[in-house]
Amino acid sequence: MPFIALPYIIRIVGGENYGLIAFVQTVVSYFSIIINFGLDVSAVKDVAILRNDKEQLSQLVSSVLCIKFFLWIFSSFILITCCLVFDVFRSNVLLIFFAYLSCFSDILFPVWYFQGIERMKYITFVRFFSILFYTISIFIFIHSSDDYIFIPLLQSLGMLLSGFISIYLLLVVEKIHLSFVSYSNMKAYFLASIPFFISRLSLLINAGIAKIICGIFFSMQSVAAFDIAQKIANVAFIPLQMINQSVYPHLARIRDRQFARKCFGFMCVCSSVVTLFIYIFAPLGIAFFAGEELTEAVGILRILCVFVFCGGISLYLGTPLLVAFGYPRPFNVSVIGSTFVLIVIYLLLYYLDLFTVQTFALVLGITELFIVLYRLYYCLKYKILYYNAT
Known part of the structure; x- marks a missing residue:
């Protein structure tokens, strides 16, 4: 949901209904991961390689779209x-159906293709149109509060319209021709995407499982409180992500360990500043987005400051250091390993009997x-953060 509409939505439909929407959209996001199946990552490289060969490129696009369509059918049955x-599903079947419509746009909107041919515009x-429409x-x-059921429908319609625009750009502007594809090609692309699927699924489990459990064991009001706190925490990552994105190409090119260590100290300071800012202004942020409806979100957001601080550092240790x-x-294993840690802690x-939102x-x-x-550990093991490492 765009932040500009969030305060209005919570005030109109109420915390309980907003929590129900957040719960349903979290559930649907798992089906979206299944449909994309890492293809939105693995296919980018293939498109970049084949971008000057229209025939091979058309075969690739046809294969990916076909795989996604079959995965969509599979997800629909589930x-x-x-x-x-x-x-909990049966009593909210219409709301779930409206939210699930957005998953069809995962087939229609070939972000991976546009990234591969470097047509970021x-x-x-397309994304701007979708957000504006919604x-x-x-x-x-x-x-009114009774209109809450239409919120996921409006979001899905915006995404579907954007999907159809994308298909037009793909077939008419880019002149991609869809054709029948061989099973062997589909299998090869499918298998190549599995590592990316596992990594993406791990990230989604980490981010979404709390809201699923809150919806099952507690109330939708608790889901709403956790969701709004998590959204604000994620926004806090934006400046940290921008720093990492600007540093990554430079480190990937020069691999200067002294520069890497200086940047590590800088990222620790930046993460501390952002975390302190979020902790101090948590009541103001929650009041702005949710009014007096979700005051319990203040405590949740302050606890999430641990997540914000560690997340800012882990971002830098990941792509800008280990990958570069x-x-x-170690970058991929850390994500998958964290999911196992999370599941073990939840079981404990x-x-x-310590299940609480906090x-x-x-x-x-x-x-x-x-x-x-x-x-x-691996940055130290490989001497990435050492001044005179060889």
């Missing part, structure tokens, strides 16, 4: 089964701390 078996235009529609059609210096494996909390926020910080320690 979702229908869940709606028949679980009460297409991605910017934001305007919210203010036009959402006027040629060690991608359940066994010890402990869920703390678990996010602990898993991010695990990533920091794991990546830092």
